[in-house]
Amino acid sequence: MATLARLTEIDTRELKGIGPKTSEALRELGIRHVADLLHHVPRRYIDRTQKAPIAQTPIGEEVTLIGEVSAVTNRRVKGGLLIVEARISDETATMKAVWFNQSFRINQLSQGTLVALSGVVEAFRGSLQMKSPDVDVLSGSSEGLLTGRVVPIHPGIAKLKIGAIRRSIHNALNRSSPIEDVLPVEFKAEHGLMERDKAYWSVHFPDTLDEVAPARRRLVYDELFRLELALAVQKRKQMAESSGIAHAARGELVSSFLESLPYRLTSAQDRVLADIEEDLTRQHPMHRLLQGEVGSGKTVVAVATLLRGVEGGYQGAIMAPTEVLAEQHYLGVRSLLADAGLSPDPIGHASDLGMDSLFSAEGPAVHLALLTGSHAAANYRDDISRDQLLDDIASGDVDLLVGTHALIQEGVHFARLGVAVVDEQHRFGVAQRVELKDKAGDVDPDLLIMTATPIPRTLSMTLYGDLDVSVIDEMPPGRNPVVTSHLAKQDESRAWELIRSEVEQGRQAFVVCPLVEDSEKVEAASATAEFERLSMLMPGLRVGLIHGQLRSAEKEGVMAQFRSGEIDVLVSTTVIEVGIDVPNATVMVIEDADRFGLSQLHQLRGRVGRGEHPGRCLLIADPSTDEGEDRIKAMVSTTDGFRLAEEDLRIRGQGTVFGTRQSGVKDLRLADLLADYDLLVAARRDAFGLVDSDPELAGYPELAAEARAMLGEDVEWLFVS
Numbered sequence: 137m138a139t140l141a142r143l144t145e146i147d148t149r150e151l152k153g154i155g156p157k158t159s160e161a162l163r164e165l166g167i168r169h170v171a172d173l174l175h176h177v178p179r180r181y182i183d184r185t186q187k188a189p190i191a192q193t194p195i196g197e198e199v200t201l202i203g204e205v206s207a208v209t210n211r212r213v214k215g216g217l218l219i220v221e222a223r224i225s226d227e228t229a230t231m232k233a234v235w236f237n238q239s240f241r242i243n244q245l246s247q248g249t250l251v252a253l254s255g256v257v258e259a260f261r262g263s264l265q266m267k268s269p270d271v272d273v274l275s276g277s278s279e280g281l282l283t284g285r286v287v288p289i290h291p292g293i294a295k296l297k298i299g300a301i302r303r304s305i306h307n308a309l310n311r312s313s314p315i316e317d318v319l320p321v322e323f324k325a326e327h328g329l330m331e332r333d334k335a336y337w338s339v340h341f342p343d344t345l346d347e348v349a350p351a352r353r354r355l356v357y358d359e360l361f362r363l364e365l366a367l368a369v370q371k372r373k374q375m376a377e378s379s380g381i382a383h384a385a386r387g388e389l390v391s392s393f394l395e396s397l398p399y400r401l402t403s404a405q406d407r408v409l410a411d412i413e414e415d416l417t418r419q420h421p422m423h424r425l426l427q428g429e430v431g432s433g434k435t436v437v438a439v440a441t442l443l444r445g446v447e448g449g450y451q452g453a454i455m456a457p458t459e460v461l462a463e464q465h466y467l468g469v470r471s472l473l474a475d476a477g478l479s480p481d482p483i484g485h486a487s488d489l490g491m492d493s494l495f496s497a498e499g500p501a502v503h504l505a506l507l508t509g510s511h512a513a514a515n516y517r518d519d520i521s522r523d524q525l526l527d528d529i530a531s532g533d534v535d536l537l538v539g540t541h542a543l544i545q546e547g548v549h550f551a552r553l554g555v556a557v558v559d560e561q562h563r564f565g566v567a568q569r570v571e572l573k574d575k576a577g578d579v580d581p582d583l584l585i586m587t588a589t590p591i592p593r594t595l596s597m598t599l600y601g602d603l604d605v606s607v608i609d610e611m612p613p614g615r616n617p618v619v620t621s622h623l624a625k626q627d628e629s630r631a632w633e634l635i636r637s638e639v640e641q642g643r644q645a646f647v648v649c650p651l652v653e654d655s656e657k658v659e660a661a662s663a664t665a666e667f668e669r670l671s672m673l674m675p676g677l678r679v680g681l682i683h684g685q686l687r688s689a690e691k692e693g694v695m696a697q698f699r700s701g702e703i704d705v706l707v708s709t710t711v712i713e714v715g716i717d718v719p720n721a722t723v724m725v726i727e728d729a730d731r732f733g734l735s736q737l738h739q740l741r742g743r744v745g746r747g748e749h750p751g752r753c754l755l756i757a758d759p760s761t762d763e764g765e766d767r768i769k770a771m772v773s774t775t776d777g778f779r780l781a782e783e784d785l786r787i788r789g790q791g792t793v794f795g796t797r798q799s800g801v802k803d804l805r806l807a808d809l810l811a812d813y814d815l816l817v818a819a820r821r822d823a824f825g826l827v828d829s830d831p832e833l834a835g836y837p838e839l840a841a842e843a844r845a846m847l848g849e850d851v852e853w854l855f856v857s
């Protein structure tokens with residue numbers, strides 16, 4: 137009996153029939169050992185138990201047909217498009233298949249090749265035709281496996297025929313079976329999961345198609361369960377190894393801050409703040425991800441969180457991904473504090489205002505400072521030097537520090553850092569979290585990570601599975617969703633008309649130029665050309681230009697002009713994507729919008745409709761790909777960032793999402809995070825429950841060994857006690 141853990145130790149070369157060449161090719165598919173091979177599951181099955189002759193193919197449905205290539209031709213048409221056309225025949229009929237700009241088909245489909253074509257059959261000029269079907273070359277596979285049964289089609293590559301892959305997997309299964317089932321029986325019973333060994337056989341070599349779904353379900357559950365088990369153990373370790381601060385209950389400082397706001401918190405903000413307060417009063421440090429769209433009011437929540445630490449005598453820090461954003465945060469927090477009467481008198485006795493004077497007769501005061509690579513500033517002292525500020529941070533004189541992520545790398549030492557807020561998690565991984573912990577000294581600060589990028593729940597449960605998640609899913613009242621429309625390029629003048637009429641009413645507009653991938657320089661040049669063109673098209677309007685090649689002083693100058701209303705229309709590359717707040721801007725025009733990613737489009741759209749006037753977003757595009765078209769449709773149909781994020785995941789596939797993976801998460805080979813969401817929830821609950829009841833997994837050594845072996849180096853350390 138083989139365990140999966142053991143199978144990760146057997147290189148594919150040790151299997152019968154696999155030599156160095158095949159093993160090399162398998163590596164290209166990400167298959168190193170026997171366990172990998174067993175998780176290389178078919179992407180499709182062809183049911184040959186029922187004959188599917190070409191003559192009886194239903195029109196308009198997705199089908200898989202098998203036939204022999206009887207002729208192949210190719211030709212170029214006007215505009216350079218290459219058309220490859222093949223005739224596919226079986227004993228009942230002949231069908232045509234065409235592909236566009238796929239020159240490799242010419243070699244792939246020589247006469248006499250046996251192929252399976254998957255796609256939709258159309259009736260075309262009296263004959264049957266498939267447009268751009270998927271092709272599986274069947275020749276060369278053991279013909280016996282192909283007739284009268286269900287044929288698995290495993291994903292392959294050109295140099296490794298699917299027949300060879302199929303045989304390798306058959307060998308591997310024969311050699312490994314029965315594969316030990318280490319999953320606790322109660323989970324199997326609860327979810328009605330089939331036996332593991334049977335699942336491997338049925339997924340690779342089913343006798344009937346009905347067997348496939350339950351087999352796959354079992355293996356997907358296993359995969360998700362291993363991942364969630366690793367996350368549960370990671371979280372448990374984090375808790376066990378950390379000694380956090382049990383902050384006291386909310387006091388006067390936070391209350392007076394919240395009461396000073398000119399509005400009431402939304403119920404989403406209230407709920408999130410309650411989550412956070414519960415974390416803060418616990419001994420364990422908080423590790424919470426706060427998601428909320430641009431403008432949903434994360435900043436106030438962050439400041440209230442930080443002030444909870446400050447009122448208990450701790451320091452707080454906010455870290456932003458860029459200097460510009462750090463400065464913007466500093467100014468924002470500074471004015472929030474001033475409005476709440478929490479600012480110290482900036483002159484004179486400021487430096488004497490220590491923690492003790494927080495509640496002195498002069499009223500509470502919070503010492504706020506900014507520290508970035510190029511700036512040092514404070515609200516309690518004009519013209520503070522960098523060295524002075526570092527001293528004040530180290531002595532505890534600074535209550536709240538705003539900076540870039542570099543704060544934790546540079547020579548900054550806090551006297552008693554109690555709460556840290558990180559804005560935008562993407563560049564703040566596990567490694568930085570560890571570093572932050574070291575910075576803070578003997579206690580682990582509570583950590584709140586904020587992001588405006590909506591992450592589908594299914595991803596936050598895996599990628600960020602060791603974090604608790606709170607969502608502000610409600611906008612402050614009075615915001616109108618931005619109305620989005622799609623314009624074909626030939627109708628672009630309607631965009632300029634809209635801009636003109638909005639400007640006449642005193643509003644402003646953004647125009648985002650087409651993406652240029654070559655270089656920033658080329659992009660700047662094309663933005664400049666577009667700026668000139670638009671200046672001509674909209675005479676009388678004050679048009680400005682901003683792009684990445686400008687020096688930062690120039691950029692700031694242009695932004696200041698736009699903010700103050702001296703510029704009506706800002707033509708821009710995507711440098712404006714992050715953090716620009718001009719409530720008077722109501723129109724966002726994005727050119728060649730189909731070429732932008734969904735999250736980028738969504739971020740850009742978030743720049744308008746932030747004030748009292750409703751926003752409009754115009755996407756100018758003649759989409760040249762299906763994906764581009766899907767993205768435009770998604771943008772027009774919803775403004776809900778979470779729905780867009782799920783749509784993005786669906787369009788792009790999860791592979792690309794994991795391209796930026798955090799440690800602890802390997803590519804999932806079987807699970808589809810959207811389709812298998814229910815299994816993910818079940819596996820997560822089971823895994824976390826198990827670790828709750830048996831933190832060391834002492835009663836489940838095989839489970840721990842399997843997770844360690846299957847998930848690889850990234851999580852190996854988790855299971856070493």
Ligand code: ADP
Binds near residue numbers: 400402405588612
């Ligand atoms: P985020 O950081 O999530 O992008 P901000 O915190 O910057 O959003 O808030 C955007 C704007 O909404 C700010 O001008 C803020 O003052 C305002 N705001 C925040 N919360 C509320 C609320 N509950 N009611 C009304 N306005 C709010």
Ligand code: MG
Binds near residue numbers: 431434435
């Ligand atoms: Mg913000």
